[in-house]
Amino acid sequence: MLRQLRNSRQQTCKVCGRPDKFNFRVPDEVWASIIPPELQTKVVCLYCFDEFAHKRGKDYSQDIKTLYFAGEQAIFEFSVVWGKGATC
Numbered sequence: 001m002l003r004q005l006r007n008s009r010q011q012t013c014k015v016c017g018r019p020d021k022f023n024f025r026v027p028d029e030v031w032a033s034i035i036p037p038e039l040q041t042k043v044v045c046l047y048c049f050d051e052f053a054h055k056r057g058k059d060y061s062q063d064i065k066t067l068y069f070a071g072e073q074a075i076f077e078f079s080v081v082w083g084k085g086a087t088c
């Protein structure tokens, strides 16, 4: 897992060009419903993923099961605390 995170942290987002330091996993069907077809096989960072989800009015807060910040100096694991579609 850590090796995987370290290898993937050098990728850059194909939408905004920033380093993709947030490593997250969503189910394929959620990805397909949020990301435009031409970008679905590309690296899309969490910032841009959230922008696409917002534009589509799609709540993905229950769909991210793992979220890591994979930085140069440290790696953190996060959990979801709030989503627009959440019932709490």
Ligand SMILES: [Zn+2]
Pocket: 013, 014, 015, 016, 017, 018, 044, 045, 046, 047, 048, 049
């Ligand atoms: Zn981006």
